[in-house]
Amino acid sequence: MGRQMYIDLDLHFSDGVSEAFMTASKSPSVLTLSIHHAAPGFYPTSPHAALTPVDTPNPFNLAIPLLEGASNDSLHYVWKNCVVPVKDAFSPDFVVLQCGVDGLAGDPCAVWNLGLDVSSAGSLGNVVGDVINWGVPTLLLGGGGYDSPNAARAWAYLTSVACGSPLALDTSIPEHSAFPQYAPSFMLEVLPGNRLDLNTPEYLTTIENNFNELAARIKALCNT
Numbered sequence: 583m584g585r586q587m588y589i590d591l592d593l594h595f596s597d598g599v600s601e602a603f604m605t606a607s608k609s610p611s612v613l614t615l616s617i618h619h620a621a622p623g624f625y626p627t628s629p630h631a632a633l634t635p636v637d638t639p640n641p642f643n644l645a646i647p648l649l650e651g652a653s654n655d656s657l658h659y660v661w662k663n664c665v666v667p668v669k670d671a672f673s674p675d676f677v678v679l680q681c682g683v684d685g686l687a688g689d690p691c692a693v694w695n696l697g698l699d700v701s702s703a704g705s706l707g708n709v710v711g712d713v714i715n716w717g718v719p720t721l722l723l724g725g726g727g728y729d730s731p732n733a734a735r736a737w738a739y740l741t742s743v744a745c746g747s748p749l750a751l752d753t754s755i756p757e758h759s760a761f762p763q764y765a766p767s768f769m770l771e772v773l774p775g776n777r778l779d780l781n782t783p784e785y786l787t788t789i790e791n792n793f794n795e796l797a798a799r800i801k802a803l804c805n806t
C-alpha cells in the first residue's frame with residue numbers, strides 16, 4: 583500500500599483518525615498530522631491535541647495547535663516549517679487532505695481568521711494548491727464549516743484549485759434557490775477579517791523547533 587499521509591486542516595483536532603492510527607510500530611505506513619485549535623475545554627479535548635513533544639512515543643501522530651485568530655501568515659509559517667519537512671521526511675505515496683473550513687474567517691466558531699485566495703500564502707486555497715503540486719496521488723475530504731454559504735464557496739473554490747484552474751474570487755454566485763444567503767457580496771470570495779492573531783513569533787518558533795526534531799526522527803525511522 584505504500585506510505586499514506588493524513589493532513590487535517592479542520593479547526594478541530596482529528597481525534598478519531600489520529601487515535602485510530604496510533605501505533606507502537608517503529609515505521610508505520612500511516613502518518614497523521616492535525617493542525618487545529620486547542621484550548622482548555624475546546625472540542626475535542628484530548629491529550630494528543632497538544633503540541634507533539636519531541637520525545638513522543640508516537641512520532642507518526644502529530645499535532646500542531648494554533649491559537650485564536652490564526653491568520654494565513656500563521657498557517658503559512660507552520661506549513662512551510664513543519665508540514666513540508668514532515669512530508670519530505672515521510673515521503674508519502676498517497677496524501678489524504680481533510681479540508682474542514684471552520685477555520686475560515688466568518689465561521690460561527692469564530693476562532694481562526696483564514697482566507698481562501700490561492701495566491702495568498704497560508705490560505706486554505708494556497709495549502710491545497712501546494713499539496714496538489716507535490717505530485718502525489720491525493721484524496722481531498724470535506725470537514726467542518728458552519729456558515730453554509732461560506733462552506734459552499736470554499737469547497738467550490740478548493741475543488742477548482744485541485745483541478746488546476748482556480749476560479750476568480752470575484753466570480754458571481756449563480757442564481758439558485760439559496761441565492762439570498764450569499765448576501766451582501768454575492769461573490770465567491772471569503773475575505774479574512776482584521777482580528778488579532780495570537781500566534782506570536784515566539785509561539786510559532788516553538789512549534790517549528792519541535793517539528794524540526796520530529797522530522798529528523800521520522801526520516802531516521804523511515805530509512806531503517
Ligand SMILES: [Zn+2]
Binds near residue numbers: 592593682684725727
Ligand atoms: Zn471542525
